[in-house]
Amino acid sequence: MKQDIIYIIRKALDSLNTEWGIALPDIEVEVPRDETMGDIATTVAMRLTKLLKKPPRKIAEEIVAEIAMQQPGYFENIEIAGPGFINFRFKQEYILKGLQSLLEEEHSSLRSDIGKGAKIQVEFVSANPTGPLHIGHGRGAAVGSALCNILKAAGFDVQKEFYINDAGLQVKLLGRSVYARYQQLLGNNVPFSEDGYKGDYVEDIAKDIHEREGDKYLNKTYEECGELISDYAYKMMLANISTDLKDFGVEFDRWQSEKELHEQGKVENAINTLRSKDLIYEKDGAVWFSSTRFEDDKDRVVRKQDGEYTYFASDICYHKDKLDRGFDTIVDIWGADHHGYIPRIRSVLEAFDLPKEKFRVILIQMVSLLRHGVPVQMSKRAGAFITLREVIDEVGPDITKFIFLTRKADSQLEFDIDVAKEQSAENPVFYVQYAFARISSLFRQAEGKGVQFTPASVDLSALKEDEEILLIKKLLLYPMVFEGTALACEPHRITYYLQELAGVFHAYYYKHRIISDDNGLTLARLSLCRGVKIVLDEGLKLLGVSAPERM
RNA sequence: GCGCCCAUAGCUCAAUUGGAUAGAGUGUCUGACUACGGAUCAGAAGGUUGGGGGUUCAACUCCUCCUGGGCGCGCCA
Structure with missing residues (x-):
C-alpha cells in the first residue's frame, strides 16, 4: 500500500521536476489521524514550499493534477486539505x-x-551470574527477544547473545558468601562479609554443595577452596538464569563468557590493537584509553596499577570481538542506570572503525513493582527482591511479556502483580487473545455447520459494510506499522497496533453476523476473519505471546 | 557541581520521529443481543501537553532558561 502510493507520487514529482529542476526530498506518507480525512496522506507539498518558494496548497494542486493525468486508478478521490x-x-x-x-x-x-540480510547482533539481559534474574531483567528479556523476532521478520540476519560477567569481583564475592554459608551450615561460625550477597539462594547453593561434596571444605580456608566454590556457585546461578529465561520463552543463540576472553588472550590483544592506533598511553602506573579523542568526557583506565584489567577492558575486547565476527550492526540493550557508559563504548567502536549509526543502545528503564498497590522495595545485595521466577509462576509469561511490551523501553513502568494477575478486562493481553480465540471459534462453528471454506477462492466483493472496509484497511496498515517498528527498534508499536486491530474486529463482530444463511456472504466474512487471524497471529508471535485457539 | 533521561485526562500510558481537532485503556456516569464466546459492544464526561521564551508554513516532539522527579559521574562490575 505504502509502496504503491510512494511510487505514484514519485512518478508525478519526477514529471513535474523537469520543469522545477530541484533536488526532490524524500516522500513521506502517513495515516491521517482522523479516518474521515482519507486513507493515506503525504506532506510532500509542504516540504517543497521552501525549495519552490510557492505556497504549499498551490504545489499540492500541481501534484494532484499530475497524478490525475496519470490515472493510476487506485483512488476513490484525492483531496488537498489543511x-x-x-x-x-x-x-x-x-x-x-x-x-x-x-x-x-x-x-x-x-x-x-x-x-537485506545484514548481520546484526543484539546483546541483552547479560545479568551478572551472582543471583537470580529479577523483574527488571525480565523486561530486558521481553524487549530484546521481541526486537530480535521483529528484526528477523524484517530481513535481518540476527544473533541473540548473552554476555556473562564471570571474571570479576562480583563472582568472587558470591563465592565468599557461599563459602560463609557453607561453613555456617556445618556449625562453623565464619563471619559474613558486609557486602556479601544475602539472598536465600546463597544458602541454597551452599546446601547443594554440601549435598554433593559433603564436608570436604569444612576445614579449609577460603583461600584454599574459594575458587572452586565460586566456580561452582556461578555456574549454578547461570543454569538457573538460563532456565528462568527458557520458561519465560526467551532463548539465546550464543553465550559469551568474559573469562574466556581473558583466557584466550583476546583482552590483551584488543588493547594492543588500540595501542597500534596510538590510543593507549600510560600514566600514574596505569594504562589508559584515550576515549576523549572521540566523544567521552574523560579518558578511561583499562589496566589498573595492580596490573589487573578493568571491566572496561573486557568490554573493549568484547565489542571488538563482535566486529571481528562480522556483524555490521550492533545493538546493546542495557539497564537505564548504565547510560553513563554509552560514550565510552561508542568511542571504542569508533576506534575500531564502526560507523556511528551502526551502533545502537536501547535503554530499559526501571520497573517499579507493586503489590496490592504498594511499592515493593528491591535490593539485590540485601536479597529483598521479587524474582522473575516468582512473577512467571504467579502471573504467567504471556501477561508479563505483554505488559512489558506495552511501554516504550525508555520510560519507567509500573507493574502491579495483583492487577496483572486478574484475568479481567484490566488486562489488554486478553483483549487481543480473545479476538484470536473468537475467530478460531467461528471457524469451528462454521465447520460444524458444514461450510466449505477455501480462503483463496472466495469472492470478496460482498464485503461492503463500513465496519468491513475499516477492518480491511486496518489489516493493510500492518506492513507500515511493522516497518516503522523495525526501523525504530520499538516493539511496543506492534503491541498497540494489535490492541487497535482487536478493537476494530470486536466492534465489527458485535454489529454483524459472520455465519448466516447467505453462503456467499458467509464465505466473504470468514475470509475477512481469516485475514484478521493471520495478522493477530503474526503480531503475537513477534511479541512472543501465545495465540490460543480457546481460552 | 557536571552529564543523561523523564514530566501528557483522576490513574497507567500512546501520539506514525516536525504534521491536521493531542488519542487508548482503566476509573466515573448512561446504555446494549432469547443469534456465531458478554474476557464483548455503543455513548458521555475528563487537557493551557509542568512553566516562560525562541526556531517555522506547522512544536507534545527541536533550542534555551526555570520548577519538580529518576539515574549516572571509580584504577567497582
Whole structure:
C-alpha cells in the first residue's frame, strides 16, 4: 500500500521536476489521524514550499493534477486539505485486492526485506551470574527477544547473545558468601562479609554443595577452596538464569563468557590493537584509553596499577570481538542506570572503525513493582527482591511479556502483580487473545455447520459494510506499522497496533453476523476473519505471546 | 557541581520521529443481543501537553532558561 502510493507520487514529482529542476526530498506518507480525512496522506507539498518558494496548497494542486493525468486508478478521490496535505482515499476494489493477497500469501506478505540480510547482533539481559534474574531483567528479556523476532521478520540476519560477567569481583564475592554459608551450615561460625550477597539462594547453593561434596571444605580456608566454590556457585546461578529465561520463552543463540576472553588472550590483544592506533598511553602506573579523542568526557583506565584489567577492558575486547565476527550492526540493550557508559563504548567502536549509526543502545528503564498497590522495595545485595521466577509462576509469561511490551523501553513502568494477575478486562493481553480465540471459534462453528471454506477462492466483493472496509484497511496498515517498528527498534508499536486491530474486529463482530444463511456472504466474512487471524497471529508471535485457539 | 533521561485526562500510558481537532485503556456516569464466546459492544464526561521564551508554513516532539522527579559521574562490575 505504502509502496504503491510512494511510487505514484514519485512518478508525478519526477514529471513535474523537469520543469522545477530541484533536488526532490524524500516522500513521506502517513495515516491521517482522523479516518474521515482519507486513507493515506503525504506532506510532500509542504516540504517543497521552501525549495519552490510557492505556497504549499498551490504545489499540492500541481501534484494532484499530475497524478490525475496519470490515472493510476487506485483512488476513490484525492483531496488537498489543511495547510497542504494531500489525502488519498482508496477504491473498494483496491482494498479488496489487498485482502486477497493477504489471504493468498499469508504470513509472508507481512514480512519485509528492509534488512537485506545484514548481520546484526543484539546483546541483552547479560545479568551478572551472582543471583537470580529479577523483574527488571525480565523486561530486558521481553524487549530484546521481541526486537530480535521483529528484526528477523524484517530481513535481518540476527544473533541473540548473552554476555556473562564471570571474571570479576562480583563472582568472587558470591563465592565468599557461599563459602560463609557453607561453613555456617556445618556449625562453623565464619563471619559474613558486609557486602556479601544475602539472598536465600546463597544458602541454597551452599546446601547443594554440601549435598554433593559433603564436608570436604569444612576445614579449609577460603583461600584454599574459594575458587572452586565460586566456580561452582556461578555456574549454578547461570543454569538457573538460563532456565528462568527458557520458561519465560526467551532463548539465546550464543553465550559469551568474559573469562574466556581473558583466557584466550583476546583482552590483551584488543588493547594492543588500540595501542597500534596510538590510543593507549600510560600514566600514574596505569594504562589508559584515550576515549576523549572521540566523544567521552574523560579518558578511561583499562589496566589498573595492580596490573589487573578493568571491566572496561573486557568490554573493549568484547565489542571488538563482535566486529571481528562480522556483524555490521550492533545493538546493546542495557539497564537505564548504565547510560553513563554509552560514550565510552561508542568511542571504542569508533576506534575500531564502526560507523556511528551502526551502533545502537536501547535503554530499559526501571520497573517499579507493586503489590496490592504498594511499592515493593528491591535490593539485590540485601536479597529483598521479587524474582522473575516468582512473577512467571504467579502471573504467567504471556501477561508479563505483554505488559512489558506495552511501554516504550525508555520510560519507567509500573507493574502491579495483583492487577496483572486478574484475568479481567484490566488486562489488554486478553483483549487481543480473545479476538484470536473468537475467530478460531467461528471457524469451528462454521465447520460444524458444514461450510466449505477455501480462503483463496472466495469472492470478496460482498464485503461492503463500513465496519468491513475499516477492518480491511486496518489489516493493510500492518506492513507500515511493522516497518516503522523495525526501523525504530520499538516493539511496543506492534503491541498497540494489535490492541487497535482487536478493537476494530470486536466492534465489527458485535454489529454483524459472520455465519448466516447467505453462503456467499458467509464465505466473504470468514475470509475477512481469516485475514484478521493471520495478522493477530503474526503480531503475537513477534511479541512472543501465545495465540490460543480457546481460552 | 557536571552529564543523561523523564514530566501528557483522576490513574497507567500512546501520539506514525516536525504534521491536521493531542488519542487508548482503566476509573466515573448512561446504555446494549432469547443469534456465531458478554474476557464483548455503543455513548458521555475528563487537557493551557509542568512553566516562560525562541526556531517555522506547522512544536507534545527541536533550542534555551526555570520548577519538580529518576539515574549516572571509580584504577567497582
